[in-house]
Amino acid sequence: MMNSFEQMEAVIAQRRAEPQEGSYTCYLFEKGIDKILKKVGEECAETIIAAKNGDKAELVGEINDVFYHMMVMMNECGVTMEDVCKEMDIRAQKIGNLKKFHVSDHNT
Numbered sequence: 001m002m003n004s005f006e007q008m009e010a011v012i013a014q015r016r017a018e019p020q021e022g023s024y025t026c027y028l029f030e031k032g033i034d035k036i037l038k039k040v041g042e043e044c045a046e047t048i049i050a051a052k053n054g055d056k057a058e059l060v061g062e063i064n065d066v067f068y069h070m071m072v073m074m075n076e077c078g079v080t081m082e083d084v085c086k087e088m089d090i091r092a093q094k095i096g097n098l099k100k101f102h103v104s105d106h107n108t
């Protein structure tokens with residue numbers, strides 16, 4: 001499963017190193033960070049709507065769009081999957097992460 005993320009990360013890095021005609025990834029890099037971030041936002045919003053609609057196939061598709069655009073953003077920002085996984089491993093060491101319950105949180 002992790003392999004799919006690593007594979008996508010490698011393809012994105014390869015597109016950056018060797019721009020190709022007709023590549024959507026290259027198009028995003030050419031447009032730059034504002035375009036990439038707009039797409040991340042757009043795909044997140046579409047994922048939220050898909051989650052609400054209860055169509056699992058649609059939701060899986062939207063989640064893939066988010067992951068892909070997020071990984072293009074990561075490449076543009078110099079963040080790797082290794083960085084993300086290291087942080088994930090640190091967090092996995094910790095249990096009991098529930099913040100102290102406040103009365104004011106009761107209805108949220």
Ligand SMILES: N=c1c2ncn([C@@H]3O[C@H](COP(=O)(O)OP(=O)(O)OP(=O)(O)O)[C@@H](O)[C@H]3O)c2ncn1[C@@H]1O[C@H](COP(=O)(O)O)[C@@H](O)[C@H]1O
Nearest residue numbers: 008011012015020022023024025026039042064065068069
């Ligand atoms: N996972 C994806 C992926 N997910 C979504 N998309 C593209 O993201 C675009 C988003 O669609 P939208 O309708 O929201 O956007 P649009 O109208 O096409 O264009 P803009 O709004 O961005 O201008 C579509 O063109 C999808 O094809 C992706 N494009 C590429 N990948 C991966 O990147 C690899 C390399 O792709 P290329 O760079 O195109 O060779 C592929 O093999 C995939 O693994």
